[in-house]
Amino acid sequence: MTGPDDLIDDLGGGDADDALAGEYVLGVLDLADRTAVERRMASDPVFAARVTKWEAQFSGLDPSFAKAPAPNLLPQIEARLFGLPETRRSKGAAGAAVWWLKLIAGGGLAAAVAVAALFLVSSPQLPSAPTGPVLTVTLAGEGSPLVFAARYDANTGALTVERTGGTPAEAGQVHELWLIAGQAAPVPLGLIDAGPLTRTLPDLPEGAVLAVSLEPAGGSTTGAPTGPVLVTGVVTSET
Amino acid sequence: MTDDPIAPLLRRIAAGDRAAFRQIYSDTAPKLMGVLLRMFGNRAEAEDTLQEVYTRVWTRAGRYDPDLGRGMSWLIAITRNLAIDRLRSRPRTAQTGDEGDEAEALADDRPGAEAGLIAQGEARRVVDCLSQLEPDRAAAVRGAYLSGLSYQQLADKYEVPINTMRTWLRRSLMRLRECLES
Numbered sequence: 001m002t003g004p005d006d007l008i009d010d011l012g013g014g015d016a017d018d019a020l021a022g023e024y025v026l027g028v029l030d031l032a033d034r035t036a037v038e039r040r041m042a043s044d045p046v047f048a049a050r051v052t053k054w055e056a057q058f059s060g061l062d063p064s065f066a067k068a069p070a071p072n073l074l075p076q077i078e079a080r081l082f083g084l085p086e087t088r089r090s091k092g093a094a095g096a097a098v099w100w101l102k103l104i105a106g107g108g109l110a111a112a113v114a115v116a117a118l119f120l121v122s123s124p125q126l127p128s129a130p131t132g133p134v135l136t137v138t139l140a141g142e143g144s145p146l147v148f149a150a151r152y153d154a155n156t157g158a159l160t161v162e163r164t165g166g167t168p169a170e171a172g173q174v175h176e177l178w179l180i181a182g183q184a185a186p187v188p189l190g191l192i193d194a195g196p197l198t199r200t201l202p203d204l205p206e207g208a209v210l211a212v213s214l215e216p217a218g219g220s221t222t223g224a225p226t227g228p229v230l231v232t233g234v235v236t237s238e239t
Numbered sequence: 240m241t242d243d244p245i246a247p248l249l250r251r252i253a254a255g256d257r258a259a260f261r262q263i264y265s266d267t268a269p270k271l272m273g274v275l276l277r278m279f280g281n282r283a284e285a286e287d288t289l290q291e292v293y294t295r296v297w298t299r300a301g302r303y304d305p306d307l308g309r310g311m312s313w314l315i316a317i318t319r320n321l322a323i324d325r326l327r328s329r330p331r332t333a334q335t336g337d338e339g340d341e342a343e344a345l346a347d348d349r350p351g352a353e354a355g356l357i358a359q360g361e362a363r364r365v366v367d368c369l370s371q372l373e374p375d376r377a378a379a380v381r382g383a384y385l386s387g388l389s390y391q392q393l394a395d396k397y398e399v400p401i402n403t404m405r406t407w408l409r410r411s412l413m414r415l416r417e418c419l420e421s
Contacts, residue, residue: 015413022412026383027323028390028405034327052307057419059312060365061384070272073286074264077293078257145294 021050025058039171080145139210139233140165146175146231148192148212152204159189159204162196169214176215178225181208191219208235245310246303253301260297267311268293271318278322278387288325292318319387326387368418376411379404 011019023029024037041048139148139161147165152158161177169175177197178186190197192212211232213225220226245267251259271292275285295317303313369377375397382388382396393408394401 011409011413018416019409019412022416023405023409026380026408026412027319027326027387028383028393028408029327030389031324031327034324055316056308056312057365057415058384059308059315060363061381062312062315064381064385065270065274065277065315067269068273068276070268070289071286073268073290073293074261077264077290077297080290080294081297082257145298 017047018050018054021047022054024051025054042170042172135204135235137210137233137235139212139231141229141231146212148177148210148231148233150210150233152201152235154204157200157202158198159201160196160198161189161192161210163192168194172217173227174215174217174219175212175230176219176225178211178213179204179208180211181205186211186225188220188223191215204235206235209233210235243305243309243311245314246305249296249300249303249310249313252297253303260293263296263314264293267314270311271314274315274318275322277385278319278326284325288318288321291321295321319384323387327389364419365415368415371418372411372414376407379408380411380415383408 020037024034029037037051041051133154135150135152135154137150137152139150140146145166146163148161149164150159150161152160163175175192177189177192179189179201180186189199189210209232211225211229213220213229214227215225216227245263248259248263248266252263268289272285272289275288275292276282279285279288292314296314299317303310307313369380372380379388379393379397382393388396390401390404390408394404397404399407
């Protein structure tokens with residue numbers, strides 16, 4: 001009912017854009033229109049700058065917000081962000097695979113890609129002994145509300161990964177799953193959308209790292225992570 | 240921005256400094272709680288959203304640009320955006336009647352509350368420019384920004400059709416812009 005298409009007023013061009021940006025900052029738009037504006041901000045820097053400008057201007061009203069007693073919610077917030085202490089310890093055991101993540105963080109990708117030692121073979125072969133363990137790995141990160149749960153059934157070789165916390169990637173971006181074993185280059189395992197991702201792997205060695213990075217829509221085109229690594233989890237045997 | 244105590248904390252948080260994160264919480268949570276209580280009018284939802292706010296502060300601190308505004312303004316923008324997303328996600332029937340006593344009590348609308356606290360040039364101009372609008376048009380803009388009122392709620396409050404309210408508000412925005420840029 002309040003959609004921009006239904007609007008009849010005398011504004012056009014830049015004025016109409018400025019009015020829409022102002023409506024967004026004031027917060028009066030309904031959810032569909034808000035979402036549409038956010039999509040446009042992601043793809044239209046000129047429009048995004050209009051929003052930023054209104055935000056700065058309306059911040060002059062911020063002193064009208066009175067302070068109120070706030071409970072100490074830090075323990076819950078930190079648990080959400082950083083996980084439980086056990087999680088931190090197991091991440092510390094990532095060993096050599098963390099080397100890769102540091103390399104990614106440092107942006108030194110080009111040389112590393114050449115290493116690309118694929119221990120993943122394309123044709124999955126099932127383990128001969130049909131009594132292997134079932135491994136579960138939680139992927140979490142200190143800087144992210146995102147949590148992914150991974151489950152690997154060594155009997156069938158099926159690895160299933162799904163998002164259990166946080167929100168999907170924003171429009172134009174996607175979450176991509178990687179497997180990093182030792183000092184080998186990350187191997188892309190696929191994109192994770194709303195539903196679970198399932199891959200068949202011949203093996204999931206202890207100490208290997210599963211990681212999710214933020215990539216442009218369609219995934220990394222270089223064969224290596226190009227965006228930030230959001231969450232990681234180390235494969236550890238629970239026996 | 241040399242006297243902005245929040246900006247350096249955000250820079251440290253972007254580098255993964257958890258001590259800075261704890262400090263920004265103790266320094267700013269009362270203000271952000273005030274924002275959320277005013278917009279939601281109930282403590283449970285405000286506290287729930289406050290957790291989301293600081294989660295986002297940790298993950299997005301690297302995007303803060305001190306050239307675009309003060310640290311506190313950035314925090315309040317994050318807070319308002321999350322609150323409005325939640326308010327607009329509610330079923331329509333639940334979107335009215337949120338201006339409870341608690342929200343009203345948190346409105347710091349004493350004359351001079353804004354002017355007295357703001358030293359920034361551009362930021363305080365909006366207060367001056369709002370005062371040049373007709374009182375009810377200015378009040379609609381404030382109700383949207385400060386209390387998170389939707390077009391529907393504003394239309395109900397001022398007893399005009401929603402499209403009339405939208406036309407009013409968009410014209411008010413254009414007049415504000417003209418004043419702000421003069």
